[in-house]
Amino acid sequence: MIEVRNLSKRFYDKKRGEIRAVDNISFRCQPGQVYGLLGANGAGKTTTLRMLATILEPTDGTALVCGCDIVEHPEKVRAKVGFLSTATALYPRLTARELVQYFGRLNGLDNSILNKRVDAIFDRLDMNGFRDRRCDKLSTGMKQKTSIARTLVHDPPVMIFDEPTLGLDIMTARTITAFIRECRDLGKTVIFSTHIMSEVEKLCDIIGIIQDGKLLAEGTLAQLREKYHEQDLEEIFVKVVAPHYTPAEDH
């Protein structure tokens, strides 16, 4: 489970001064649920998810991931999280298998358990055809599968996806969305950010709309439709965001 409590992140920029990338947001996501964080570019999605993955430290507030505080026990939190984004690239000079093994070892797995788990994941994701090929020689689809295998190797109860389908072709993107569904079906807590409405409609149990670092609306798709009297999610999104919208740079 993820419980976000008054989470904030401020950056300082020489030209723009203080930037509130994430401004006092709180939400919850239960196991077996997919929480979709929907927002425009620069809304604060990536910063929120990076804080939950403990890659960034919050300025204020905190979050509990499976009961562990992200500020006090970041290493413990990371051991419970699988983090995937288009920014999480692969080591080009390692083979697919070596890469997954490396992250397994960093997660404290012994060789005997690690090898069994890697074999099982490679079978499940149909990766044996390229297991010993270097990552810089893999196709985009193969790379995505390798990234998925990396996030799964320590069998984390929480999965965080930051715009995981950004820039991918439709077939590769479908691999990712299928994987997200599978994670939910396995009872994992899933949170993912996107600005693609169709993905949210298909995948998310709860939707949070974020703009300028603030969580402006939250609920199931049905609740949001009812509240904003719109059927189309894009229209709902525009209604929520438009009063607050100023084109922002990425943080």
Add this chain to the structure above:
Amino acid sequence: MSLRNVAIVYRKELTEALRDRRTLISSILIPLLLFPVLAVGIAYTAAELIGEASREPSRIMVLGGADSPAIVDGLRQVKNLRVIPATDNYVDLISNKKIRAAVDIPPGFQAAIDRGERPDVKIYVFSGDLKSAFGATRIEKFFAEYRDAAVRRRLAAQQLPETLMKPFDIHQQNVVSAEKVAGETYGGLIPYLAILMCMTGAMYPAMDLTAGEKERGTMETILSSPIKRTHLVFGKFLLVLTASLATATLSVISMGASFAILARLTPVEGAAESFPVMPMHAQTIVAVFAMALPVAVLFSAVLITISLFARSFKEAQSYLTPMTFIVLIPAVAAVLPGLELTPKLALIPILNVSLLCKELVTGTYHWNYIALIFLSTCLYAGAALFLAVKMFQRESVLFSS
């Protein structure tokens, strides 16, 4: 500190480094080839050129001397001098290297000597030109012998002993071992090379493991794993240190081999003296490396810290290139003759180790300085490593964009 995690990171970085052609070239191939090419190539070529110049007969011109036939005849008979007929454009001929020198014998030269006067002989040369210098030296040697003979004749005529003009001789006697002579002559080269190569070897991996990782997008991947950042930076640091030491070791081995080959070649007679063989004892090599170790730690940590600020490999290169000059200055200063260790100099990083290693190579062990320099360099290295760890914990550095 979890050594297991540090070892996992180190092993992975080593695997990647050994598969990277650029790392292999900068850490192994260049240090192995640099010295044979530089030392043997340049020295052998220089020796060959000097040898060729020394063997080539010098074409010279004798200006005047019609009334001093014995002198002109004497010059004609000097080995390796070819006297060609005199012309007025001798300056142009020397400048264009058609002739190597010209000697101006004043009118009535021989008669003036016989009368006990003191006439002048002028030799026209192309200063800085080796072959012109050889020609001038041969002419000068002939006239020096002629002068000595004249002195002896005069002394004999007066029935005076030859020792009248030269009542005593002066000799310089070397009292130190050949090892020390060689060490003093070019001993500074070894620490200079070791320090330079510690830097060169560390540079590429330091950039690759920090800015390169940011550029490739793997920084966020590794930061999402449960490893502590301190362990991550130590694993990376150890790889950079390995590359640094490997490059320095290979360079020194390569240089040793080059000198050995150079000593065997001896293309010119007497060249063995100009390239004295420096016997390096195992304990000297160990001592030099013991002092180079904290320097390598210092470089590795500083280079990691600086390149961490860069967002791309190219940006890191532009940050680190000036570092080479900062390191070169004290390292080169240590090679300068006459600069010796003082307590103040012993606290200047890099320069202190260079100066100390120069002494170690000659077999001199000043234990006070050794302790002071080792400890101060360890202190600088520790501070640099601490800074690297701190920088790895700063979000603004890791995610600079």
